[in-house]
Amino acid sequence: MRKLSYFIACSLDGFIGDEQGDASAMFRFMNEEYLDFLKTEFPETMATHGRRPLGLDHLENKRFDTVIQGRGSYELALKEGITSPYAHLREYVASRSLAVSPDPHVEIIADDLLGRVHALKAEEGGLDIYLCGGARLAGELLDEIDELVIKTYPLVYGTGMPMFGTGLDIKEFTLDGVRTFTNGVLVRTYTRQR
Numbered sequence: 001m002r003k004l005s006y007f008i009a010c011s012l013d014g015f016i017g018d019e020q021g022d023a024s025a026m027f028r029f030m031n032e033e034y035l036d037f038l039k040t041e042f043p044e045t046m047a048t049h050g051r052r053p054l055g056l057d058h059l060e061n062k063r064f065d066t067v068i069q070g071r072g073s074y075e076l077a078l079k080e081g082i083t084s085p086y087a088h089l090r091e092y093v094a095s096r097s098l099a100v101s102p103d104p105h106v107e108i109i110a111d112d113l114l115g116r117v118h119a120l121k122a123e124e125g126g127l128d129i130y131l132c133g134g135a136r137l138a139g140e141l142l143d144e145i146d147e148l149v150i151k152t153y154p155l156v157y158g159t160g161m162p163m164f165g166t167g168l169d170i171k172e173f174t175l176d177g178v179r180t181f182t183n184g185v186l187v188r189t190y191t192r193q194r
């Protein structure tokens with residue numbers, strides 16, 4: 001089985017952005033040490049248009065070969081005129097409103113989201129599946145998540161977009177590892193207890 005892994009940036013108080021989901025306050029923590037970590041362990045989680053200017057386009061996928069994101073988070077790229085933000089991965093966008101995919105490389109999942117995710121997880125071989133967010137999609141897929149990789153930035157938002165757009169839904173995870181960085185960022189990895 002391939003894992004569905006929610007790889008997400010959040011504040012100390014657990015928000016993935018402000019109330020509109022804007023996470024740009026977290027960008028300032030990118031320094032050489034942290035970028036090296038991302039380049040070495042999760043290069044494919046950097047968007048294609050973010051990798052190019054850094055000269056990282058050539059990096060091989062390490063953990064993921066597939067990405068799934070909600071229309072809300074895909075919309076951020078579309079607003080910049082980018083129709084394939086993760087061109088180096090198989091790209092899926094969950095949406096009932098996007099009738100036609102804006103890009104031949106991006107497949108829209110309009111129906112049976114859980115069935116499609118089950119099928120992706122059941123594929124033989126390959127790398128894992130990067131659940132990119134945002135909150136509403138992660139909430140819909142909470143029960144399917146096998147792994148959490150939470151990048152916690154040393155910021156308090158006070159209020160904002162939660163990691164999961166669900167109501168109360170308690171799930172247990174086991175801590176696998178913690179990495180700390182001089183910029184104050186903490187990266188924790190958890191596996192879902194089933």
Ligand SMILES: NC(=O)c1ccc[n+]([C@@H]2O[C@H](COP(=O)([O-])OP(=O)(O)OC[C@H]3O[C@@H](n4cnc5c(N)ncnc54)[C@H](OP(=O)(O)O)[C@@H]3O)[C@@H](O)[C@H]2O)c1
Pocket residue numbers: 007008009010015016017020021022023069070071072073074076094095096097098109110111112113132133134135136137138140161165
């Ligand atoms: N901090 C981080 O690392 C991080 C990462 C990613 C995103 N974000 C933030 O998250 C925000 C977006 O989150 P969001 O919660 O507003 O939106 P979202 O979860 O990205 O997308 C929600 C949309 O996904 C579609 N969807 C959800 N469930 C579906 C289902 N069962 N079947 C088909 N389509 C389904 C719907 O699209 P339709 O309305 O088209 O039907 C829904 O409106 C962005 O502002 C972004 O900045 C932060």
